[in-house]
Amino acid sequence: xxRIKYIIDENEMPDKWYNILADLPTPLAPPLNPxxxxxxxxxxxxxxxxxxxxxxxxxxxxxxxxxxEIREIYKIWRPAPxxxxxxxxxxxxxxxxxxxxxxxxxxPGSHKPNTSVAQTYYxxxxxxxxxxxxxxxxxxxxxxxxxxxYFDIECKVYMVTSSFYQKPYRKxxxxxxxxxxVPSPSPDTQFGRKVLxxxxxxxxxxxxxxxxxxxxxxxxxxxxxxxxxxLNHVMLHQTIIGLECQxxxxxxxxxxxxxxxxxxxxxxxxxxxxxxxxxxxxxxxxPRIIAVEPSACPTLNKGKYEYDYGDTGKxxxxxKMYSLGYDFVPPAIHAGGLRYHGCAPTVxxxxxEGLMEATTYHxxxxxxxxxxxxxxxxxxxxxxxxxxxxxxxxxxxxCKVTGEEKTILFNLSGHGHFDMTSYDKYFNGELSNx
Amino acid sequence: xxRIKYIIDENEMPDKWYNILADLPTPLAPPLNPxxxxxxxxxxxxxxxxxxxxxxxxxxxxxxxxxxEIREIYKIWRPAPxxxxxxxxxxxxxxxxxxxxxxxxxxPGSHKPNTSVAQTYYxxxxxxxxxxxxxxxxxxxxxxxxxxxYFDIECKVYMVTSSFYQKPYRKxxxxxxxxxxVPSPSPDTQFGRKVLxxxxxxxxxxxxxxxxxxxxxxxxxxxxxxxxxxLNHVMLHQTIIGLECQxxxxxxxxxxxxxxxxxxxxxxxxxxxxxxxxxxxxxxxxPRIIAVEPSACPTLNKGKYEYDYGDTGKxxxxxKMYSLGYDFVPPAIHAGGLRYHGCAPTVxxxxxEGLMEATTYHxxxxxxxxxxxxxxxxxxxxxxxxxxxxxxxxxxxxCKVTGEEKTILFNLSGHGHFDMTSYDKYFNGELSNx
Numbered sequence: 001x002x003r004i005k006y007i008i009d010e011n012e013m014p015d016k017w018y019n020i021l022a023d024l025p026t027p028l029a030p031p032l033n034p035x036x037x038x039x040x041x042x043x044x045x046x047x048x049x050x051x052x053x054x055x056x057x058x059x060x061x062x063x064x065x066x067x068x069e070i071r072e073i074y075k076i077w078r079p080a081p082x083x084x085x086x087x088x089x090x091x092x093x094x095x096x097x098x099x100x101x102x103x104x105x106x107x108p109g110s111h112k113p114n115t116s117v118a119q120t121y122y123x124x125x126x127x128x129x130x131x132x133x134x135x136x137x138x139x140x141x142x143x144x145x146x147x148x149x150y151f152d153i154e155c156k157v158y159m160v161t162s163s164f165y166q167k168p169y170r171k172x173x174x175x176x177x178x179x180x181x182v183p184s185p186s187p188d189t190q191f192g193r194k195v196l197x198x199x200x201x202x203x204x205x206x207x208x209x210x211x212x213x214x215x216x217x218x219x220x221x222x223x224x225x226x227x228x229x230x231l232n233h234v235m236l237h238q239t240i241i242g243l244e245c246q247x248x249x250x251x252x253x254x255x256x257x258x259x260x261x262x263x264x265x266x267x268x269x270x271x272x273x274x275x276x277x278x279x280x281x282x283x284x285x286x287p288r289i290i291a292v293e294p295s296a297c298p299t300l301n302k303g304k305y306e307y308d309y310g311d312t313g314k315x316x317x318x319x320k321m322y323s324l325g326y327d328f329v330p331p332a333i334h335a336g337g338l339r340y341h342g343c344a345p346t347v348x349x350x351x352x353e354g355l356m357e358a359t360t361y362h363x364x365x366x367x368x369x370x371x372x373x374x375x376x377x378x379x380x381x382x383x384x385x386x387x388x389x390x391x392x393x394x395x396x397x398x399c400k401v402t403g404e405e406k407t408i409l410f411n412l413s414g415h416g417h418f419d420m421t422s423y424d425k426y427f428n429g430e431l432s433n434x
Numbered sequence: 435x436x437r438i439k440y441i442i443d444e445n446e447m448p449d450k451w452y453n454i455l456a457d458l459p460t461p462l463a464p465p466l467n468p469x470x471x472x473x474x475x476x477x478x479x480x481x482x483x484x485x486x487x488x489x490x491x492x493x494x495x496x497x498x499x500x501x502x503e504i505r506e507i508y509k510i511w512r513p514a515p516x517x518x519x520x521x522x523x524x525x526x527x528x529x530x531x532x533x534x535x536x537x538x539x540x541x542p543g544s545h546k547p548n549t550s551v552a553q554t555y556y557x558x559x560x561x562x563x564x565x566x567x568x569x570x571x572x573x574x575x576x577x578x579x580x581x582x583x584y585f586d587i588e589c590k591v592y593m594v595t596s597s598f599y600q601k602p603y604r605k606x607x608x609x610x611x612x613x614x615x616v617p618s619p620s621p622d623t624q625f626g627r628k629v630l631x632x633x634x635x636x637x638x639x640x641x642x643x644x645x646x647x648x649x650x651x652x653x654x655x656x657x658x659x660x661x662x663x664x665l666n667h668v669m670l671h672q673t674i675i676g677l678e679c680q681x682x683x684x685x686x687x688x689x690x691x692x693x694x695x696x697x698x699x700x701x702x703x704x705x706x707x708x709x710x711x712x713x714x715x716x717x718x719x720x721p722r723i724i725a726v727e728p729s730a731c732p733t734l735n736k737g738k739y740e741y742d743y744g745d746t747g748k749x750x751x752x753x754k755m756y757s758l759g760y761d762f763v764p765p766a767i768h769a770g771g772l773r774y775h776g777c778a779p780t781v782x783x784x785x786x787e788g789l790m791e792a793t794t795y796h797x798x799x800x801x802x803x804x805x806x807x808x809x810x811x812x813x814x815x816x817x818x819x820x821x822x823x824x825x826x827x828x829x830x831x832x833c834k835v836t837g838e839e840k841t842i843l844f845n846l847s848g849h850g851h852f853d854m855t856s857y858d859k860y861f862n863g864e865l866s867n868x
Contacts, residue, residue, distance in 0.1 A: 009441070177808060177809060418851065423609070
């Protein structure tokens with residue numbers, strides 16, 4: 001059997017992130033102030049974000065140097081291995097070559113710490129002592145707690161009440177790394193208290209949790225807010241995934257014909273694909289790049305490309321993006337990380353320009369793909385990642401029909417160790433087919 | 435900061451296991467037939483084990499070649515990384531150099547697949563179509579299911595009823611890889627039916643589960659039984675851990691003064707330490723080797739070194755080993771993998787000869803060490819592994835007093851992703867201090 005893992009030495013890790021804003025064919029439409037509907041003044045963001053991240057949000061500089069302190073923490077799990085999915089290929093009897101990047105090797109188990117470590121570092125540099133955030137299933141909350149621990153910053157996570165009680169293990173991880181987590185709505189904020197008074201039985205929502213986390217950051221000293229997806233600086237930090245993949249594909253002496261990522265807010269997809277997108281835009285290569293959404297939340301596939309709020313509470317700036325509407329509530333699918341009504345403005349722009357494709361799959365078929373993956377490649381994938389797996393399998397099966405030996409690369413954004421109840425439901429035939 | 439990970443290329447993985455039986459100062463006392471009390475005839479084992487494993491159980495050949503098919507599956511996660519615990523050292527302000535081998539990177543999350551893959555392979559070669567086993571918390575059961583999946587062998591796991599319902603996620607993993615798992619006692623065996631009739635409300639025990647798994651293997655065609663610890667061939671397969679560590683310590687240009695592993699049946703400890711023990715026995719090096727047990731189950735520390743049964747049902751051969759008595763029932767500590775009344779005959783012999791030390795820790799202090807480890811090294815350790823962590827920390831703190839720059843190596847036998855309720859109890863102050 002050929003080599004199955006491509007590993008870069010920790011001292012050869014990329015030393016810069018790639019910024020797609022330098023190469024977008026059309027500049028991004030600016031974020032608008034939710035009250036005035038005028039382009040936002042960067043200074044308006046300073047109560048909740050550190051200056052360096054606001055700068056990274058807006059800059060069109062192509063590469064940003066990764067500070068040494070961030071690289072030192074990345075080294076705990078990075079460079080992440082690239083795998084050749086030989087056993088999956090053999091099972092499918094496809095001539096395609098399938099590769100996947102395993103971002104599940106990070107301690108929090110997903111790609112999220114690529115940005116949580118960076119955001120926390122810049123906050124530390126500017127004297128932030130507390131960071132607040134919201135979390136749904138807890139991937140982002142645990143990644144932020146992991147990062148804050150390293151920079152001695154207090155971490156406060158507002159976790160949607162229903163998840164807080166139904167998915168307790170990422171809450172445990174938040175505690176393990178020293179973060180604080182409360183069910184949202186909570187009595188800790190004015191907004192939370194108001195919601196609790198009006199709707200004492202609510203199980204919460206991401207919109208409510210964002211409201212609480214932002215209020216906490218805005219009203220408390222030395223406290224900032226952190227967001228785990230959607231924004232440009234988040235996409236930027238995630239590009240280390242694709243930059244590593246470029247080196248690893250060179251080691252394998254291949255170039256991907258197709259690059260695939262699942263897509264909620266867009267960060268793991270942006271992470272793996274933007275460095276390849278650069279080469280597509282500048283014409284040196286022509287990979288297809290595919291965003292995979294759940295049928296239950298088909299933002300890029302069925303949403304409108306227009307200005308919309310990032311949250312249900314209409315408190316965030318208006319962003320030009322594909323959206324199903326700020327008040328859209330997707331069904332409770334198990335891929336909690338893909339249940340977002342909008343999508344990153346950068347990813348949205350690339351889809352709108354026709355540079356990126358988008359497709360959808362139902363819950364049942366992606367779990368089926370996840371089980372096939374676990375039984376060939378050995379690794380239990382996160383429900384989010386199974387969307388990318390399903391798409392990679394479908395593309396590989398097309399190659400079986402045409403006889404083409406295409407090279408397919410997808411992002412295994414995380415492991416499924418904290419999602420075992422979802423697999424149980426699949427095996428018990430209790431999974432709704434949203 | 436210095437390098438923190440030492441990684442061997444998959445094509446440089448060791449191609450043989452090391453057999454300590456070749457170098458024990460005194461030959462092992464033979465296993466005895468439980469009925470006749472005479473040394474067992476290898477043929478007596480053939481109804482439940484394949485011939486090659488019986489051969490490996492008894493041979494004194496120093497090195498056994500690892501078949502290529504096994505190495506190909508090992509490559510999914512091996513060679514496992516060796517880490518320098520720089521952040522832990524800094525936190526402790528110790529001059530000691532602390533290294534740990536991360537066996538938690540395997541898909542089932544522990545060192546167990548090192549032997550499950552090997553055992554399943556040899557079974558496949560001899561035509562076995564089904565393998566049965568017992569499991570407590572599920573680490574071994576999931577590792578066996580993982581392995582059987584690759585060799586198209588049906589896997590049937592008898593899981594202690596209390597764990598089946600209280601620790602459901604490793605059960606989910608067993609299903610994910612295609613294995614079958616039932617709560618034990620079960621109506622699937624004569625022994626299980628008998629127990630259910632006599633004790634309809636029992637929550638089961640490992641002894642009962644062993645009884646069911648062995649009966650199933652003995653009475654059904656093309657069915658064998660697999661054991662995840664204690665036996666010589668299991669220790670043999672685990673030595674790939676220490677053999678890799680020897681290469682990695684060379685990369686780090688160090689040699690361990692102390693090698694540490696937690697100890698239940700003894701397999702992860704044997705795995706990391708036996709290759710170093712060889713050099714201790716032949717006099718080329720003189721590392722201290724320490725077995726760490728829970729105070730609640732201090733087999734090596736307080737047991738008797740004599741012939742005893744491996745199970746509560748007195749069905750297994752009698753093994754000369756340290757034992758707390760075949761009917762000893764340890765308290766329900768969270769390190770389920772360390773709750774065994776006996777210990778591997780090889781490990782026992784080395785302790786009896788004074789070549790290996792043994793120590794114990796209470797549950798509260800090992801979890802405290804586990805949290806410190808998670809907050810410095812980032813990784814959430816399994817409750818079993820926290821015993822080795824605690825011992826490594828204590829040895830490093832002794833160096834702080836003496837000023838010695840000792841090199842300490844321990845085995846991080848697994849991750850704690852499926853043990854988060856134990857951490858919750860620790861944080862909630864609900865952990866009993868057994």
